[in-house]
Amino acid sequence: MEVPRSELQWIDRIQALAARSPVRRGMVLGVGDDCAIFRPRAGEDLVFTTDLLIEDIHFRRTYAPADVGHRALARGLSDIAAMGAAPRFCLLSLATTANTAPRWIDNFFRGLLRLADRTSTVLAGGDLARGHTAITADIVVCGAVARGSALRRDGAGAGDGIYVSGLLGGAALGLEKGPRKGGRAWRRHVVPEPRLALGRSLRGRATACIDLSDGLTLDLHRLALASGLAAEFDAGALPVFPGASEAQALSGGEDYELLFTLPPEARSPRGTTRIGTMRRGIAGRITRNGRAITPAGYDHFSAGTKSAG
């Protein structure tokens, strides 16, 4: 393998990797100019998200680099899913370190592009720089949705049911157990699967939606706060990932499932569980069996602090 030695050579390499992707919808010009050019379709809104992925915070160098690439894109795609949108393209900024092997970067892009292909997301551009001690990736994803139909977090109504997809706490359990003992839970942590099909199916049905990136109680707090309502957990069981604790399910974070609300008369979509009800009350307040719960989860800013306050 020839080792790229300059930015120009890296751009060539990434262009070559990206060119294998058959998906080109809407992209007039991809990697290699000052800007990528995208031609929107009539009648569509575009949605945009950006997510930082930092070594020793969101991943470790011991992870398979292809998994890190997957993870960088999956986090952005999960936000696209939460809006009910279909992904169109992504941009990737990558700050490497002096000791990042070219093979690491190559495999990072291979993992990212594999997920990009599978989800019809074009890698349209980005930036490469040599940084300091921690590899830092920033992913931007653009999705499209029929005009006015994007799911938001501020539309829940009093009486709406609260639902989650999948099983919660798996990512936290995987992180706790590590790659050797974590099994399926470890995969949940490392290579989360964005719930794009579910998100799209919720358009016109869900009144509000958010992805579970930072922990159920914290993300529910955000949805409730945005909707100006309180939220009450039903007495029934949470859908807990096998082996995970209730605390991991409630505040572990990084499950990248969808949390959404449906009108009172709605039925659970397949693969989802009703976990509570939106109520009039103090905006953002969460109760369980009548008792207030302090929203807790991963706060990206005050890392280590686990509270929304």
Add this chain to the structure above:
Amino acid sequence: MEVPRSELQWIDRIQALAARSPVRRGMVLGVGDDCAIFRPRAGEDLVFTTDLLIEDIHFRRTYAPADVGHRALARGLSDIAAMGAAPRFCLLSLATTANTAPRWIDNFFRGLLRLADRTSTVLAGGDLARGHTAITADIVVCGAVARGSALRRDGAGAGDGIYVSGLLGGAALGLEKGPRKGGRAWRRHVVPEPRLALGRSLRGRATACIDLSDGLTLDLHRLALASGLAAEFDAGALPVFPGASEAQALSGGEDYELLFTLPPEARSPRGTTRIGTMRRGIAGRITRNGRAITPAGYDHFSAGTKSAG
């Protein structure tokens, strides 16, 4: 000043700062949901760029934080100018460090938003994380241009004149002299002015365009390579910033002027200088008085190495 202590509080603060901006063109939803929502206009192409700004590589902590915020956005806007586009919105990902003062972050956003307001760019979202030892910002800027009219770097024809705007080498001179002795050159380095009006005026006239981020010879090499042509410097003088050396003008980088080509019969737009002619020959080859010049400038990847090879 109340000090934000959590990501939620920072998002509130940034929302409050961004809300002062009067510009909302096309933004349906800004900071605060999983994604920002943008409604494109009919008949427009959108252009996207992303640029990393890393402490101790692209700026130092001793710089005024408002200037760093300006600089982060200006680099992205310069790419938008090079496409002949009008900026629409930006997204900003910011990884801070344990020792970043809240006031630093506030002033960073104030500087960024001041330039955003002045250029009609909406701050539509982003990400905040606590990183490690170096503040790292990644700016994404979206611009709009009438369908099919974006300037690219691959359209130059043989015989086209090569032009640059402004004076070159000022940023490199400023960086060399520092804040106390650098005067106007220091300001060129710290708070570059993106050439948005010139870029827009070149639509339908310029055959190719690129912004001067990495040094004249390196960026000219890129334009020539993309256009499949060689480039020849005219014998005439380069427009050198007062006090800068010819080497600084040729390869200093970060001047954020525009480098573009016009058909043979065209006249220089005001404030620009003709510096050469596109020629048939080895793609990307640059000559001056008949001698080949090795393209040199700042390579973001192999920092310190100054060659395009």
